[in-house]
Amino acid sequence: MWFVTLSRLNRAHHHVLGELEALGLWSDSMAEVQVWLQPFAIGCFGWQDYGSSGDIHIPAVATPRILAKFGFNEGCSLRQLLRHEWAHALAHHHHDLVANRDFRQAFDGSHDCGRAVRSYCPTRHISPYASTQPMEDFAENFMHFVKHRGVPPAKWRNRHIERRWAFIRNLPNLFN
Numbered sequence: 001m002w003f004v005t006l007s008r009l010n011r012a013h014h015h016v017l018g019e020l021e022a023l024g025l026w027s028d029s030m031a032e033v034q035v036w037l038q039p040f041a042i043g044c045f046g047w048q049d050y051g052s053s054g055d056i057h058i059p060a061v062a063t064p065r066i067l068a069k070f071g072f073n074e075g076c077s078l079r080q081l082l083r084h085e086w087a088h089a090l091a092h093h094h095h096d097l098v099a100n101r102d103f104r105q106a107f108d109g110s111h112d113c114g115r116a117v118r119s120y121c122p123t124r125h126i127s128p129y130a131s132t133q134p135m136e137d138f139a140e141n142f143m144h145f146v147k148h149r150g151v152p153p154a155k156w157r158n159r160h161i162e163r164r165w166a167f168i169r170n171l172p173n174l175f176n
């Protein structure tokens, strides 16, 4: 479908919350995050107010979703979108877990550096978008990690992706 309704968003949201809980990637402070259905967005499928409210916003109508409908770019399921945005929400509420050396070693740079640290490499980066900056690298890996319950499909079994997934796998041990 080319637009998002409140009932579809609620269903996807409920599903992803269950996944996060099952994987131990959920905390009381993340429960403060509100997920909003917005009317319209031009340049993105959704966004998260990193560093301000922490909330997640999903537009009912988004130009990339319309373009994907007609085959002009890749689509993104609502669940995948929410998993990606929840990675940003986790980083927002648990900044100490990503502002450290373990993160920099796993994702080739500091979480908040705001720029690409290495050009796109299909072995190292789980998607082209992951190469845009370390926080997106984290969110893209987190999205697939949650979808695949922490077990990487064969195509991603290499030392770069496994280093990133090991970082995510360890996060539940660090929540306090």
Ligand SMILES: [Zn+2]
Residues within 6 Å of the ligand: 084, 088, 135, 136, 139
């Ligand atoms: Zn993102």
